[in-house]
């Protein structure tokens with residue numbers, strides 16, 4: 163499958179026989195800054211899970227942008243935040259480790275929100291990572307007038323100066339309206355090291371399919387109950403097997419997955435009256451899984467209680483954190 167259409171700059175660079183580049187970039191920013199949506203827009207397919215609630219990205223999902231001049235591997239990290247649980251601490255560790263390893267860091271700041279203490283906290287941490295070029299990306303520009311946008315650009319530029327470093331670039335984008343997304347890729351590409359492609363053409367992500375399937379189920383399970391169960395749901399795919407005795411032209415993939423909650427009292431919320439909610443979760447996520455894997459799926463969901471899993475190291479490991 164092809165990624166975004168090539169931009170003029172990319173075509174020209176390829177024509178000029180410029181060396182091919184390949185490397186890693188990650189988007190950082192407070193929760194809900196639009197990092198997953200931007201990753202998807204760059205890659206051109208749904209690879210990261212988005213939602214309108216913070217902290218939905220738990221797994222490091224890579225999207226891969228293939229261009230004639232460069233291969234850009236995007237690592238999408240969870241939001242950095244003040245840790246209150248063991249899970250929170252682990253998530254922050256994941257973020258910092260990622261920052262130190264990538265070739266470019268994109269700091270995402272929503273255009274419609276003032277630079278807050280959360281952003282400053284992140285930018286201060288970024289200032290400490292000297293070697294890696296940092297791009298300031300003002301996201302969701304479709305939500306504001308140009309005056310507000312100009313102020314935001316100025317504010318982020320000033321903050322860089324205050325903290326004693328220079329942004330490699332500052333760029334406004336709208337992932338939803340597909341404005342300047344191609345240009346962002348053009349700006350990142352030259353910052354990557356010279357290298358042949360690191361992934362075969364056509365690969366959009368190297369996240370194991372089971373993890374992506376689990377994320378799609380979790381996204382559907384969270385729908386409508388976020389206020390009641392904000393961060394209490396984890397999903398583990400136990401098994402994905404092609405159904406035996408099916409004709410070659412009518413395959414069926416059996417997927418068995420467990421939806422974990424923290425307390426028995428949450429079971430009723432997930433399952434719903436007469437099991438209707440869980441059924442809906444199954445129907446909805448099955449559609450997305452079938453689209454992702456390109457094959458019909460039979461989805462078998464079970465709800466299990468893993469007591470206080472966010473605070474228990476053993477449970478966290480079992481659930482893949």
Ligand SMILES: Nc1nc2c(ncn2[C@@H]2O[C@H](COP(=O)(O)OP(=O)(O)OP(=O)(O)O)[C@@H](O)[C@H]2O)c(=O)[nH]1
Pocket residue numbers: 191192193194195196197198199200211212213214215216217218219239240241301302303304305335336337338339
């Ligand atoms: N209008 C508009 N909304 C956007 C844009 N990009 C993202 N959003 C919305 O902002 C919300 C958060 O987007 P995400 O991409 O999930 O944010 P994130 O930074 O990955 O969030 P976490 O996973 O919590 O760290 C979603 O409701 C998106 O639809 C944009 O360009 N324009």
